[in-house]
Amino acid sequence: MTKAFPAFSRPGRRSVLAAAGAMLAAPGIPRAQGRFPDRPIQIIVPWPPGGSADLQIRSMGEHMTRALGQPVIVQNRPGVSGTLGPVQVAQQARPDGHTLTQMHLSVLRRPWMMRTPGWDPVNDFTHIIGLTGWLFGCAVKADSRFRTWQEMIAFARANPERLTYTTSGIGTTNHLAMETIQEREGIKLTHVPFRSSNEAVTAALGGQVDMVCDSSTWAPFVEAGTMRALSVWTAERVPRFPNVPTLKELGYDMTVTSPYGISGPRGMDEGVVRILHDAMRDALMTPENAEVRARFDMPLVYLDTQAYRAFVAERVEYEKAMVRRLNITLDG
Template sequence: MHRRPPLVLKQAALLALAFGAHAPLLAAEAFPTRPITLIVPYAPGGAGDILGRSVAKELAGIAGKPVVVENKPGAGGNIGAELVARAQDKDGHTLLLGATSLASNPSLMRSMPVDPLKDLVAISGVASLQNVIAVNPSSRLRNVSELVAEAKKHPGKLTFGTAGIGTSSHLSVELFKGEVGVDLLHVPYKSGGPAMADVMAGNLDLVFELMPAVVGHVRSGKLRGIAVTGSARSEALPDLPTVAESGYPKYSFVSWFGIFGPSGMDSRRVAQLNEMMAKALASGEFKSRLEQLGAEGMSGSPAQFDRFFQGEVAKWKRVVAEQGLPLMN
């Protein structure tokens, strides 16, 4: 039996330690190894789709691999959320663009296909943004006061379209109805695009649509904005007053979007994806794009975004109970 000289053994041990110490780094550098799929749980043309494609473009440049957007609309975003939660690969190649509805659905839906707090992992915020109350340019409704007066005169007659039950465009109206004491007829769609098209065509009275989806139509005159839903005016549409300015100071609604992955993802991969999103959010081009859309970037660590998300789930549980919002199928 031949015995290795002590020096050779020592060198081998040092090499093993060196490679072992750099294993996480090497693994990190190897990601992604194939295209990343970003599930957007809304149909093309809506705010979620617009933001999702902006994120995908920026991430692809950072990752060096394509980021493919797959639209999976329906059930207030639950269809897309379930696809990601049930994804076989948990290595960061399948991601979800989640939104406000991901936090509100557990309190609004009679049954949920997934538990977002248990079945998904929060990776990074993307953007926060206001909704815009918009009508057809020829509509008799020119401001919030006229909208409320008409709704009170004809309860349940004015129609509003949304991107689906439980989405932010729906929740913003439900809060408005409770705050001002009016009844409006809900017409749910699979995304905000078709709802806005029906307002333009005169088939629907109004939408409370997310800023990125509606801002271009308001600027071009295809829709008329009458107010924004946040606590302050938007730089994207500075001439529009807030609902609070219009006589209802307690009303305020702001939506958000963020990146999630399936639970069970390695924390180092979560951190790596968060770093990639931080680079995207710091990009001058992406900042400019968000500004054009009337949105604000949401930066922060995975832990910070997770705390924010847990707070949103708790908030909507409280709001649904306090407002007596009806449960949805």
């Protein structure tokens, strides 16, 4: 079962420049840190360009560039269900604060799907800030035989493994949520994973699969009338889709938003972490970033450094237990 996480209050807004200046002058930070950043900062987004997380982090990067006085560059590095980029940062990047990565739940979960875990999600990274989450849901083509979630479940129950659905990869949050739903309903669907939510939606629109269960890349197509949403996985109904039920309303007591944040390699200086945290927090709270999040119905899940590290540690234990309960493995 996917765990719901509480909402967090919005902190007071203040100038990023003032915050950064105050930190550089703070007596507890070594003087050498006054040079940070002394070159461009790179943030790895482990998905193809154009998705909701990519656009949200790019919006933050624009504000951070002005605040920190160095370019903040987003580099897309997809692969291995969104874990290739983050693991490369953990294993190869210098811990100087100039190379960071989006941190998401697949990075916390995937090691426990391997016979020999390839990284430690808690100790191989320096976790900096929690940002937001995704709108997840299931959608079908507008001409699908399924007009409601209940009709889809009834068909799947009568036709084991015949109904196909797609996600952005094996072991992703949405994949495991669908595994949980199948377990509860006593049904069996055929999972057809793709590399990204964009590819998943394309496959559904092209008739390669019956249903997409993924982040909100499907939402514009629902608004345009070429797709139909069967469920949303937020705590409450989404204003853009007021007639689409939540999983809770459908009887599952599940909220799935997959909160994500920004992390760097282990061993980063805490003074540098504070500078980055404050710049990112203020970028997150700008009207421009709020507009991007609203466009994709992304819930604000801001966590400061201490709270985000606690969240990661707690969530790793939860993901580990979930993978074991569902017996999902990657290497036999």
